[in-house]
Amino acid sequence: MVIFWALFFVLFPVLVIYLCQRFPVLNKLGAVVICYAVGIIIGNIGILPKNIYGTQDMLMTLVIPIAIPLIFFSVDIKRWSRLAGKSLLSFTFEVISVVIIVCAGYFMFRSLIGGETWKVSGMLIGVYTGGTPNLAAIGTALQVDPTVYVAAHTADVAVGAIWLLIVLTVLQRILLKFLPPFQPLGDQSQSQDTANFDSYVG
Structure with missing residues (x-):
């Protein structure tokens, strides 16, 4: 059962990102909000095994050092400087x-x-x-x-x-x-950059 939940913790965010890309309604909510909501529900309805907390701590310890560099690897400095x-x-x-x-x-x-x-x-x-x-x-x-x-x-x-x-x-x-209201960027390419700046795709 612990193995099942460990896989769930790792793979569920991937599934949510995929579903957000497929369904605009979910995309409006956002992958982060959906994962938070599901996590809060699961953590409070009593379905997690009692010995899961050690696994959660281990996953958090492993995933954080991996996640932070990945955030920087995906940054486009040239595009970021324009935005x-x-x-x-x-x-x-x-x-x-x-x-x-x-x-x-x-x-x-x-x-x-x-x-x-x-x-x-x-x-x-x-x-x-x-x-x-x-x-x-x-x-x-x-x-x-x-x-x-x-x-x-x-x-x-x-x-x-x-x-x-x-x-x-x-x-x-x-x-x-x-x-003053928000002023959109001048050209279409910059607008496209803005739309995709926080995208999980690519």
């Missing part, structure tokens, strides 16, 4: 704001979380500046308690989903009243 524009400046401000908020959160919640608070702070800085691979890598490097890791990750996904829903619906209409 970047003012993104670097925006990212700088993002990093500053994340560090300020996380430091404030550390002092606010350290009495509730306890000795793992500084590790959670590090993971949150990682996830908000580089995504889930950063969170997982930092969690592994700091040897975060698995329960704390799952709680932090789940909280990030839940709050992030609510925030994105607000941004894409109500907040978007409010901000458009005093911010």
Whole structure:
């Protein structure tokens, strides 16, 4: 049974990416969101064997060092430089704001979380500046308690989903009243680059 779940953890994301490429409805949700949702459901309905946690930890330890280099191998620096524009400046401000908020959160919640608070702070800085691979890598490097890791990750996904829903619906209409709308790129080739920039294909 453990072997079955180990194969499931490895192959299910591949299946989800394939299905997202085939079905536009699933693609709108996104492979990451679908994998999160399925993982949360499976982890909370009691179907996982009790001895699976060691296997999960082993897979995470093996997959993270492989995943991060693969992300960089797929980066097209020339195309990225065309798309970047003012993104670097925006990212700088993002990093500053994340560090300020996380430091404030550390002092606010350290009495509730306890000795793992500084590790959670590090993971949150990682996830908000580089995504889930950063969170997982930092969690592994700091040897975060698995329960704390799952709680932090789940909280990030839940709050992030609510925030994105607000941004894409109500907040978007409010901000458009005093911010300029998004201007598409000038030529078609650049537009195609933008469409495929985060694609899993190729």
